[in-house]
Structures are given as structure tokens and as C-alpha cells.
Amino acid sequence: MSGGTIAVVGGSIAGCAAALAAARGGADRITVFERAQAGLRDRGVGIGLHEDRFAELRDAGYLTSEMPWAPLNRRVWSVRDGDARHGRPVGEQPFPFRAYNWGSLWGELRHRVPDRVDYRSGAVITGVEPDADGVTLRLGDGHRERFDLVIGADGYRSVVRAAMYPEATASYAGYIGWRGTSPEVADLPSDGLDAHNIVFPGGHCMAYRIPDGVGGHRLNWILYTTPTGAEELHFDPRTPTSLPPGRVTARLTSSLRELVADTFPPYWAAKLLGTPVEATFVQPIYDLDVPSYTVGRTALIGDAASIARPHLGAGSVKALQDATALQAAWEEGGDWQRILDAYDTARHPIGSAMVALARRMGAAQVVNTPDWSAMEQPEFDTWWQAQNNGSDRTSGFGGHRLTGR
Ligand SMILES: Cc1cc2nc3c(=O)[nH]c(=O)nc-3n(C[C@H](O)[C@H](O)[C@H](O)COP(=O)(O)OP(=O)(O)OC[C@H]3O[C@@H](n4cnc5c(N)ncnc54)[C@H](O)[C@@H]3O)c2cc1C
Incomplete structure (x- = not known):
């Protein structure tokens, strides 16, 4: 599938990466709607990226070694x-x-979004109306625009997710x-x-x-x-x-x-x-898990798609990997259904596994903490291993390996 009109709701880490994936996949016209005015404010916080995950994302063309770290x-x-x-x-x-x-990571991704992408700051989406072969977005200023595909990169409180799954709320x-x-x-x-x-x-x-x-x-x-x-x-x-x-x-x-x-x-x-x-x-x-990352002509990416508690240190990694999978599905070709099914198959199980692992870590590290004062390295290792039991290649501390690239 090449061509098509694509809207990305949210212009943060997942949103910039999704716009990049759509451009590389061959979309004709891409519009990013970001509700924050004039560039996202530097949130001044830290983002940890596992070395191996960084290397994979650099090789996939989403990050560069030049960013200060x-x-x-x-x-x-x-x-x-x-x-x-x-x-x-x-x-x-x-x-x-x-x-x-956080600011330098976002700045790098924003810089990579091609000039032909229409990145609109101060543009809030207030309604998402899917039909048989497209989606109409309602903007805060009242006007409407229709697209072939809408990608929700709008984080925890995703309006795109709410249109796909009205009952799904973060707990x-x-x-x-x-x-x-x-x-x-x-x-x-x-x-x-x-x-x-x-x-x-x-x-x-x-x-x-x-x-x-x-x-x-x-x-x-x-x-x-x-x-x-x-x-x-x-x-x-x-x-x-x-x-x-x-x-x-x-x-x-x-x-x-x-x-x-x-x-x-x-x-x-x-x-x-x-x-x-x-x-x-x-x-x-x-945290939040949804039944599927795609419904009709809507798709979710990053925190809009699933929210794992932050103990994995991998939320940004997951958002960027979602984008690489979307790009790969697009490049494989086929109609919209095929592309979106391939994306969901590649990423939804990983999102679910991350949510489950992060819940186990939250239980062990915050809710039911051990008697730390009695702990030495051997007990620590056993305690850590117990949290990671059941993790497979689809999840792990720092994020799962980006396979197939
Ligand atoms: C405490 C904590 C620590 C973390 N530590 C790490 C870490 O060490 N390593 C790591 O990799 N990750 C970490 N993360 C996770 C990471 O920050 C996110 O997973 C990652 O940045 C992906 O975010 P996103 O782009 O999907 O969503 P967001 O950054 O939330 O972006 C959503 C964007 O959508 C816009 N938006 C929302 N609604 C609308 C609308 N209706 N119309 C238009 N625009 C809209 C918002 O303004 C926002 O810019 C941490 C998270 C938390 C909470």
C-alpha cells in the first residue's frame, strides 16, 4: 500500500516516530495534530534506554549517537x-x-520528521468518527478533516483509543x-x-x-x-x-x-x-492493555496503545519499536487491512507482556516490598529473578529485543 492520507494524533515521542514510519512507508499526505502550543516544552526528566535497544533503534534509523547522553x-x-x-x-x-x-530525545525525533509532514502545534482533537473506509477527526476549533488512517499517539488519555474502546480506561x-x-x-x-x-x-x-x-x-x-x-x-x-x-x-x-x-x-x-x-x-x-492495537482504520502506538508501569525503563523504547514495526508492515505491502493486521500481530503481544512484567515488578518493588534490611546479594538475586520468571523474548527489563532487523 502506498499513498493515502494519514493523521497522527499526538506529536510527542510516539507521534514523531509514527509520522516518520508513515513517511518511510510511502504515505502521501501526513498530518500530525499536537495539542501543545509551539513545540513541546522540555519536560526536564530523564529517559533511560538500554544500550542494546538503543543500538537497534539507531540502526533502524530512529535515533542517533549524536544525542547527548x-x-x-x-x-x-x-x-x-x-x-x-x-x-x-x-x-x-x-x-x-x-x-x-527527555527534551533531546524528542528534539531528535522531531528533527527527523520530514518537512513534507504537516506538524500542527496547538491543534487539539476532540472527536474521532470512524466509517467504513476512513476516519473523520473533529478539531477543537470545530472543523472536521477526513483521513484514510488515523494513528493514535496521544498517550495515557488517548481520544483515539476512547473511540476504539470506549470501556478501556487506564487503571x-x-x-x-x-x-x-x-x-x-x-x-x-x-x-x-x-x-x-x-x-x-x-x-x-x-x-x-x-x-x-x-x-x-x-x-x-x-x-x-x-x-x-x-x-x-x-x-x-x-x-x-x-x-x-x-x-x-x-x-x-x-x-x-x-x-x-x-x-x-x-x-x-x-x-x-x-x-x-x-x-x-x-x-x-x-496501567492499561487493550484487546488489539488496530480497529478498522484506526491504530494505536506508544502509551496510547498500552501503558506498562515505568519499572521496565522501556516506555520510549516500546513507542519507537512500535513505529519500526508499523514501517515494516507498510513496506511489506498489501491493503490497509493487511498492513494493520501485521502491525497488530507484531506489537500487541509485546505490549501485553510488558504490562504483565511491569505489574509483577510494581508488586515486588512497591506494593509488597521485602525486608530489605535483611537482604544481601544472594537474597537480592533470588528476589529479582522471581519478578522476571515467566518473561520470555517478548518482554524484559529495558524492553524486548527488536527482532527481524
Ligand atoms: C514515571 C515515569 C518514568 C519513565 N521512565 C522511562 C524511562 O526511563 N525510559 C523509557 O523508555 N520510558 C520511560 N517512561 C515512559 C515514556 O515516558 C513514554 O512511554 C514514552 O515517552 C512514550 O510516550 P508517548 O509519545 O506515547 O505519549 P506522550 O508523551 O504522553 O505524548 C502524547 C502526546 O499527545 C498529545 N495529545 C494528547 N491528547 C491529544 C489530543 N486530543 N489532541 C492532540 N494532541 C493530543 C499530548 O499533548 C502529548 O504531546 C516513563 C514514564 C513515567 C510515567
């Missing part, structure tokens, strides 16, 4: 131990990841990620080459160095816990996915700060508590 070698899990400054390591593991700043995992970035990186252990997981009863906090986008580095951290004082957040799937500082109640902020003061080793407590409040925000954690 910070290398990571090991991940050290540490528990508070009296006054020990960095706590006591309970286990460590290889961690061959590249740490990126709250019961805990949050409290995220922040700190400029204090000069004294990081092992020169910032390790990622650190600080563990405590009922959760953990991952911290690693990322490029700051202007030639230096920042410390990116994410603390996962079931919050107290969060009743005001109303975890309704229709609420925003991320709560900036002004939206996080004083009660929730103070309970998170108390948790850190009470359970973190002194060095890491100082790092988190010293992070400027305006550089922190709260993300409720959700």
Missing part, C-alpha cells in the same frame, strides 16, 4: 543503615543504560511516582556512572545522572510509594497524568518529605529534600 554501568540498591552516609548496598546488578534528557496502580531533578551532581558516588535505587518499606527511589540539555548534568530521581495524604488527588482516569508543584497539596508534599527524612540514608535524603520544589512533580502510576 550519560552512560550508566551498574545499578546499586541501598537501604538506610544507621548513619552510613550512602546506606548499605543490598544488591547490585549490571545496568547497561544510556540516560537521556490506577495504587501508587505514585514523585519525580524531580536536582542540579547537585558534583559529588555523586562513582562519578555518576551508577544508577541508584534507594529502598524503604513500601517503595523505592531510583536516581541517576542525565544531561541537562545545556552541556552539564542533573540528578533525575523518581520515588515510588503508596502515598498518604493523597485523597485530594482523586485518582480518576480523567484527571491529568501529571501534577505540577502547584497542584500537589501541602499535605501530600509534607508526607513525602517525611518519608524521605525517616527512611533514606543521609546523603540521599539531602539530595531529595534539597531539590527545589518547583523542580518536582507527582505522576500517578497507571
Whole structure:
């Protein structure tokens, strides 16, 4: 199938990658609708990419070695131990990841979207109306446009998904990620080459160095816990996915700060508590699996298609791999049905396996945490292995291998 008019709803990581895939597949006219005005704001957070997944995506022509990144070698899990400054390591593991700043990753993908693609900022889609051989999109300004195929790359709250599966909503995992970035990186252990997981009863906090986008580095951290004082957040799937500082109640902020003061080793407590409040925000954690990535002339990609809890460190990898599979299906040829079936067959099982693995990890690492203080490396290895049991080639920490390329 070549030619055709394609709409991509959402112009973030998955949206740019989908536009690139459609252009390479041979689509005639591609329009990206992104509701954010004038370029996506740098979200200032870190994205970790497994080295092997990065190499595959670079070879597939979606990423480049030129993007600024910070290398990571090991991940050290540490528990508070009296006054020990960095706590006591309970286990460590290889961690061959590249740490990126979200903005540079998005900037690279946006740059790769060909000029002939009509990328419209400040364009919100309010309605998706499928018919037998196309889809009409309703825009916020009231006018309508019809396309041969609509790709939903519109994230957690996808309007495209809602048109395909009105009953499918993301379910709250019961805990949050409290995220922040700190400029204090000069004294990081092992020169910032390790990622650190600080563990405590009922959760953990991952911290690693990322490029700051202007030639230096920042410390990116994410603390996962079931919050107290969060009743005001109303975890309704229709609420925003991320709560900036002004939206996080004083009660929730103070309970998170108390948790850190009470359970973190002194060095890491100082790092988190010293992070400027305006550089922190709260993300409720959700997950979602849908019956299929395609229905009629609509398709889903990235977080719109499935949401795995972030413990795999592979959400962006999955979005980019979805795009490579869409491109490959397109290049294989055939009519729309054939292309969309091939895409769904290639990617839906992987999305489902990632959701399942991330649920097991969330249960072990946040909901039912072990007695970390009694743990040493052998117990840690057994605990880690138990979470990964049942993982096959379709999922794994850092994302599955991109096969067939
Ligand atoms: C706490 C946390 C940590 C993470 N850590 C990692 C990590 O280390 N490594 C990793 O690979 N991934 C990580 N991820 C996941 C990763 O951020 C996403 O999976 C990835 O960026 C794919 O996002 P996306 O493009 O599908 O969706 P999004 O980035 O959510 O983009 C959706 C876009 O659609 C637009 N949009 C939405 N609705 C409309 C509409 N109606 N009309 C027009 N536009 C619309 C939005 O404005 C937005 O720009 C993490 C996620 C979380 C929550």
C-alpha cells in the first residue's frame, strides 16, 4: 500500500516516530495534530534506554549517537543503615543504560520528521468518527478533516483509543511516582556512572545522572510509594497524568518529605529534600492493555496503545519499536487491512507482556516490598529473578529485543 492520507494524533515521542514510519512507508499526505502550543516544552526528566535497544533503534534509523547522553554501568540498591552516609548496598546488578534528557530525545525525533509532514502545534482533537473506509477527526476549533488512517499517539488519555474502546480506561496502580531533578551532581558516588535505587518499606527511589540539555548534568530521581495524604488527588482516569508543584497539596508534599527524612540514608535524603520544589512533580502510576492495537482504520502506538508501569525503563523504547514495526508492515505491502493486521500481530503481544512484567515488578518493588534490611546479594538475586520468571523474548527489563532487523 502506498499513498493515502494519514493523521497522527499526538506529536510527542510516539507521534514523531509514527509520522516518520508513515513517511518511510510511502504515505502521501501526513498530518500530525499536537495539542501543545509551539513545540513541546522540555519536560526536564530523564529517559533511560538500554544500550542494546538503543543500538537497534539507531540502526533502524530512529535515533542517533549524536544525542547527548550519560552512560550508566551498574545499578546499586541501598537501604538506610544507621548513619552510613550512602546506606548499605543490598544488591547490585549490571545496568547497561544510556540516560537521556527527555527534551533531546524528542528534539531528535522531531528533527527527523520530514518537512513534507504537516506538524500542527496547538491543534487539539476532540472527536474521532470512524466509517467504513476512513476516519473523520473533529478539531477543537470545530472543523472536521477526513483521513484514510488515523494513528493514535496521544498517550495515557488517548481520544483515539476512547473511540476504539470506549470501556478501556487506564487503571490506577495504587501508587505514585514523585519525580524531580536536582542540579547537585558534583559529588555523586562513582562519578555518576551508577544508577541508584534507594529502598524503604513500601517503595523505592531510583536516581541517576542525565544531561541537562545545556552541556552539564542533573540528578533525575523518581520515588515510588503508596502515598498518604493523597485523597485530594482523586485518582480518576480523567484527571491529568501529571501534577505540577502547584497542584500537589501541602499535605501530600509534607508526607513525602517525611518519608524521605525517616527512611533514606543521609546523603540521599539531602539530595531529595534539597531539590527545589518547583523542580518536582507527582505522576500517578497507571496501567492499561487493550484487546488489539488496530480497529478498522484506526491504530494505536506508544502509551496510547498500552501503558506498562515505568519499572521496565522501556516506555520510549516500546513507542519507537512500535513505529519500526508499523514501517515494516507498510513496506511489506498489501491493503490497509493487511498492513494493520501485521502491525497488530507484531506489537500487541509485546505490549501485553510488558504490562504483565511491569505489574509483577510494581508488586515486588512497591506494593509488597521485602525486608530489605535483611537482604544481601544472594537474597537480592533470588528476589529479582522471581519478578522476571515467566518473561520470555517478548518482554524484559529495558524492553524486548527488536527482532527481524
Ligand atoms: C514515571 C515515569 C518514568 C519513565 N521512565 C522511562 C524511562 O526511563 N525510559 C523509557 O523508555 N520510558 C520511560 N517512561 C515512559 C515514556 O515516558 C513514554 O512511554 C514514552 O515517552 C512514550 O510516550 P508517548 O509519545 O506515547 O505519549 P506522550 O508523551 O504522553 O505524548 C502524547 C502526546 O499527545 C498529545 N495529545 C494528547 N491528547 C491529544 C489530543 N486530543 N489532541 C492532540 N494532541 C493530543 C499530548 O499533548 C502529548 O504531546 C516513563 C514514564 C513515567 C510515567
